[in-house]
Amino acid sequence: xxxxxxxxxxxxxxxxxxxxxxxxxxxxxxxxxxxxxxxxxxxxxxxxxxxxxxxxxxxxxxxxxxxxxxxxxxxxxxxxxxxxxxxxxxxxxxxxxxxxxxxxxxxxxxxxxxxxxxxxxxxxxxxxxxxxxxxxxxxxxxxxxxxxxxxxxxxxxxxxxxxxxxxxxxxxxxxxxxxxxxxxxxxxxxxxxxxxxxxxxxxxxxxxxxxxxxxxxxxxxxxxxxxxxxxxxxxxxxxxxxxxxxxxxxxxxxxxxxxxxxxxxxxxxxxxxxxxxxxxxxxxxxxxxxxxxxxxxxxxxxxxxxxxxxxxxxxxxxxxxxxxxxxxxxxxxxxxxxxxxxxxxxxxxxxxxxxxxxxxxxxxxxxxxxxxxxxxxxxxxxxxxxxxxxxxxxxxxxxxxxxxxxxxxxxxxxxxxxxxxxxxxxxxxxxxxxxxxxxxxxxxxxxxxxxxxxxxxxxxxxxxxxxxxxxxxxxxxxxxxxxxxxxxxxxxxxxxxxxxxxxxxxxxxxxxxxxxxxxxxxxxxxxxxxxxxxxxxxxxxxxxxxxxxxxxxxxxxxxxxxxxxxxxxxxxxxxxxxxxxxxxxxxxxxxxxxxxxxxxxxxxxxxxxxxxxxxxxxxxxxxxxxxxxxxxxxxxxxxxxxxxxxxxxxxxxxxxxxxxxxxxxxxxx
Amino acid sequence: xxxxxxxxxxxxxxxxxxxxxxxxxxxxxxxxxxxxxxxxxxxxxxxxxxxxxxxxxxxxxxxxxxxxxxxxxxxxxxxxxxxxxxxxxxxxxxxxxxxxxxxxxxxxxxxxxxxxxxxxxxxxxxxxxxxxxxxxxxxxxxxxxxxxxxxxxxxxxxxxxxxxxxxxxxxxxxxxxxxxxxxxxxxxxxxxxxxxxxxxxxxxxxxxxxxxxxxxxxxxxxxxxxxxxxxxxxxxxxxxxxxxxxxxxxxx
Numbered sequence: 001x002x003x004x005x006x007x008x009x010x011x012x013x014x015x016x017x018x019x020x021x022x023x024x025x026x027x028x029x030x031x032x033x034x035x036x037x038x039x040x041x042x043x044x045x046x047x048x049x050x051x052x053x054x055x056x057x058x059x060x061x062x063x064x065x066x067x068x069x070x071x072x073x074x075x076x077x078x079x080x081x082x083x084x085x086x087x088x089x090x091x092x093x094x095x096x097x098x099x100x101x102x103x104x105x106x107x108x109x110x111x112x113x114x115x116x117x118x119x120x121x122x123x124x125x126x127x128x129x130x131x132x133x134x135x136x137x138x139x140x141x142x143x144x145x146x147x148x149x150x151x152x153x154x155x156x157x158x159x160x161x162x163x164x165x166x167x168x169x170x171x172x173x174x175x176x177x178x179x180x181x182x183x184x185x186x187x188x189x190x191x192x193x194x195x196x197x198x199x200x201x202x203x204x205x206x207x208x209x210x211x212x213x214x215x216x217x218x219x220x221x222x223x224x225x226x227x228x229x230x231x232x233x234x235x236x237x238x239x240x241x242x243x244x245x246x247x248x249x250x251x252x253x254x255x256x257x258x259x260x261x262x263x264x265x266x267x268x269x270x271x272x273x274x275x276x277x278x279x280x281x282x283x284x285x286x287x288x289x290x291x292x293x294x295x296x297x298x299x300x301x302x303x304x305x306x307x308x309x310x311x312x313x314x315x316x317x318x319x320x321x322x323x324x325x326x327x328x329x330x331x332x333x334x335x336x337x338x339x340x341x342x343x344x345x346x347x348x349x350x351x352x353x354x355x356x357x358x359x360x361x362x363x364x365x366x367x368x369x370x371x372x373x374x375x376x377x378x379x380x381x382x383x384x385x386x387x388x389x390x391x392x393x394x395x396x397x398x399x400x401x402x403x404x405x406x407x408x409x410x411x412x413x414x415x416x417x418x419x420x421x422x423x424x425x426x427x428x429x430x431x432x433x434x435x436x437x438x439x440x441x442x443x444x445x446x447x448x449x450x451x452x453x454x455x456x457x458x459x460x461x462x463x464x465x466x467x468x469x470x471x472x473x474x475x476x477x478x479x480x481x482x483x484x485x486x487x488x489x490x491x492x493x494x495x496x497x498x499x500x501x502x503x504x505x506x507x508x509x510x511x512x513x514x515x516x517x518x519x520x521x522x523x524x525x526x527x528x529x530x531x532x533x534x535x536x537x538x539x540x541x542x543x544x545x546x547x548x549x550x551x552x553x554x555x556x557x558x559x560x561x562x563x564x565x566x567x568x569x570x571x572x573x574x575x576x577x578x579x580x581x582x583x584x585x586x587x588x589x590x591x592x593x594x595x596x597x598x599x600x601x602x603x604x605x606x607x608x609x610x611x612x613x614x615x616x617x618x619x620x621x622x623x624x625x626x627x628x629x630x631x632x633x634x635x636x637x638x639x640x641x642x643x644x645x646x647x648x649x650x651x652x653x654x655x656x657x658x659x660x661x662x663x664x665x666x667x668x669x
Numbered sequence: 670x671x672x673x674x675x676x677x678x679x680x681x682x683x684x685x686x687x688x689x690x691x692x693x694x695x696x697x698x699x700x701x702x703x704x705x706x707x708x709x710x711x712x713x714x715x716x717x718x719x720x721x722x723x724x725x726x727x728x729x730x731x732x733x734x735x736x737x738x739x740x741x742x743x744x745x746x747x748x749x750x751x752x753x754x755x756x757x758x759x760x761x762x763x764x765x766x767x768x769x770x771x772x773x774x775x776x777x778x779x780x781x782x783x784x785x786x787x788x789x790x791x792x793x794x795x796x797x798x799x800x801x802x803x804x805x806x807x808x809x810x811x812x813x814x815x816x817x818x819x820x821x822x823x824x825x826x827x828x829x830x831x832x833x834x835x836x837x838x839x840x841x842x843x844x845x846x847x848x849x850x851x852x853x854x855x856x857x858x859x860x861x862x863x864x865x866x867x868x869x870x871x872x873x874x875x876x877x878x879x880x881x882x883x884x885x886x887x888x889x890x891x892x893x894x895x896x897x898x899x900x901x902x903x904x905x906x907x908x909x910x911x912x913x914x915x916x917x918x919x920x921x
Contacts, residue, residue: 066739068791068836069795072737073737075736120810127812129865130804132828135825136829137819137820137826141820141821141825159829159832165835176795176798176799177805180799188792211784238734241731241733274704275702277704277709277712279733280734282734411735414759484808529719573719576724583725583727584719
């Protein structure tokens with residue numbers, strides 16, 4: 001029997017959330033004081049949830065593996081946060097944000113959740129300003145906006161290229177206030193090792209103190225997982241080094257369904273890999289595509305000469321360049337959504353037009369020279385320099401581009417030692433975000449009662465492709481404005497429960513199995529480091545489960561991942577001991593989980609015989625190479641139930657109903 | 670620029686725990702690409718140590734793009750190594766020469782005890798923030814509209830500049846007094862420059878400074894080393910502003 005009840009409230013979409021809030025059960029303030037909630041992860045979702053739950057009066061225990069909650073990887077988000085404020089008067093509304101998000105997600109997200117997200121988006125901006133988040137402002141002192149890919153309004157609020165940092169520090173400050181009051185007990189440098197389920201309900205976690213190595217039992221009336229995405233299954237990604245799937249995977253193994261694991265965002269503008277020594281990839285904000293033009297040489301011999309270092313991009317004449325996005329998608333040009341831009345770059349490089357001078361040879365140009373000249377000419381006109389020379393125009397234009405993107409250009413130069421004002425940037429797609437995640441209902445509850453998943457850790461809002469500046473919106477919406485309501489309805493049953501004991505057989509068993517795994521790693525007489533296996537997994541994922549997937553490749557990937565996993569459990573070597581800081585031991589546990597998730601990921605991609613959003617199956621494309629969706633057979637959420645190992649996972653389907661938006665083919669031509 | 674390969678001698682601080690004494694150990698690494706980041710070079714050293722069945726060097730790192738503030742190495746006597754406005758993870762090996770010896774140490778300050786190798790405990794920073802680094806506003810969904818109070822662009826920009834602090838602790842590590850004034854003043858400045866934060870400015874500065882002193886950070890003697898080593902270029906101006914705020918808070 002399937003347990004997939006999405007619990008979407010009845011009524012018109014615009015009234016659902018309000019009606020819901022008016023009818024749920026509440027917990028009175030005195031009773032909240034006797035209820036404990038565990039929050040795992042302190043990014044935008046976890047941090048905002050922990051702060052808000054503590055403000056409401058619950059006793060919160062928050063956990064993060066970093067040395068401070070302020071370091072969660074939300075901090076690295078650059079571009080901005082969407083909200084349907086319509087401050088620009090350009091026709092934005094809750095409905096339009098809802099519509100753009102569902103369309104951008106290629107019609108694979110749940111309407112009711114997305115509408116609620118759009119509805120609370122405006123509250124987020126108000127809340128953040130009240131907290132002291134220094135958003136960009138215009139000279140009139142009002143908030144400024146910019147626009148992002150796949151939409152036709154300016155609804156993105158930003159703080160230079162550091163929006164994620166400012167929003168996270170806002171949530172961190174709200175947490176700090178509650179930590180100071182004693183309403184949040186903060187466990188820094190602690191990692192959740194397992195969830196504890198008692199009588200069918202989530203009642204606590206086993207955590208490892210990463211400094212002393214001790215295993216700790218923590219009980220609560222509900223457990224909230226806000227542990228982010230699983231992009232590091234690819235080894236190389238724009239995620240932080242420590243970002244992992246373990247919290248999500250542990251709850252999956254104890255009963256939470258895992259949804260749409262194959263929906264992964266490969267971001268088009270990242271700094272290309274320099275070689276085999278690389279540990280991490282760096283994103284260049286999507287905002288750069290407002291002014292940068294993407295191209296490769298039109299002739300293969302030119303591309304070859306560039307790769308060999310015999311030709312410079314600036315030597316190529318205009319007619320020898322192929323601005324392939326402008327050519328293929330004249331109406332959206334360089335601002336097509338991320339999935340489309342990434343695939344187009346791969347297509348050109350696979351065809352032999354790539355310009356990477358690194359070992360992998362994969363890169364395309366992101367060129368600002370025409371933007372520099374255009375802005376320079378405008379500035380010369382404004383200043384009345386009617387006979388300005390080309391050099392003067394270039395100088396003027398460079399200043400404008402510097403004011404807009406200076407910090408990003410500087411970041412690029414630090415990494416590559418190339419000056420992007422003089423020569424085009426080299427970029428290539430990289431794994432960035434995972435739309436899939438733990439399945440949740442409208443309440444954000446997983447299929448384990450009392451266990452919630454929020455932010456990137458859940459699957460609900462972005463379908464098969466996420467639009468730029470929507471991740472920050474979702475994290476904060478879930479944590480500040482959705483979960484604090486929905487969790488109360490569940491906790492209303494727990495007002496007489498009293499403290500949950502950690503002295504039960506469930507806690508004992510969970511701790512025992514965690515301990516056994518740790519002891520295995522420490523004692524195993526292996527010959528390869530954890531990274532050796534992680535890199536191999538990453539290569540299989542990237543080559544066969546990456547930007548383009550085929551039935552044959554996926555079947556091979558499933559077999560290869562299984563083989564790597566089996567070898568890992570025989571031959572992994574973890575030096576040192578378990579009773580202190582041991583970063584290799586931490587990695588071993590995380591990679592063990594990636595090795596299981598990777599296989600399910602490939603199975604999910606194999607099962608979905610269509611192309612949609614970030615999931616591109618080569619068998620399902622038009623003659624022009626565009627994705628072909630199959631709405632008749634695949635308008636559903638694939639929710640996987642764990643049954644021993646990934647190959648045995650059972651597929652449950654949640655049918656997606658589109659009552660407010662008509663399903664259409666996405667076209668950006 | 671094409672990559673070349675480096676052979677290096679590393680002198681690295683090794684310390685088993687906060688209870689034991691540490692010392693410098695010498696290691697050799699070879700074939701390091703000049704395109705690699707400093708932390709990728711450390712990864713290579715660690716892979717080498719694991720292959721020799723030795724314990725790898727523990728160091729804090731996470732985002733590896735200069736924003737989380739985790740990485741914290743003192744390289745050749747400089748916080749985050751050579752270069753201005755840079756974190757260790759953004760430092761690349763092309764800054765070093767073939768055959769060079771590189772000294773790698775943890776942050777050293779009374780308030781930041783070393784807990785293993787290059788890892789220090791910076792929770793003192795969190796405690797200073799818990800004492801007042803916030804605006805006391807609950808999440809309600811009905812705070813006033815974000816545009817209800819226009820904010821002078823210059824003030825908003827200055828608040829932003831102060832708010833870019835990543836809490837890495839380079840200011841403390843580089844200061845001869847191990848003072849945390851730049852860190853604390855950045856938060857005090859950000860919030861006191863904004864109308865929303867002015868309401869409780871007085872309590873904030875007093876509580877944060879009190880906590881800062883209790884944590885064992887030193888005083889500021891205006892040498893300005895913190896500003897030079899700050900990866901985000903946080904200005905000394907903020908310290909002056911905090912001093913003004915502190916003085917003001919004593920006069921009522």
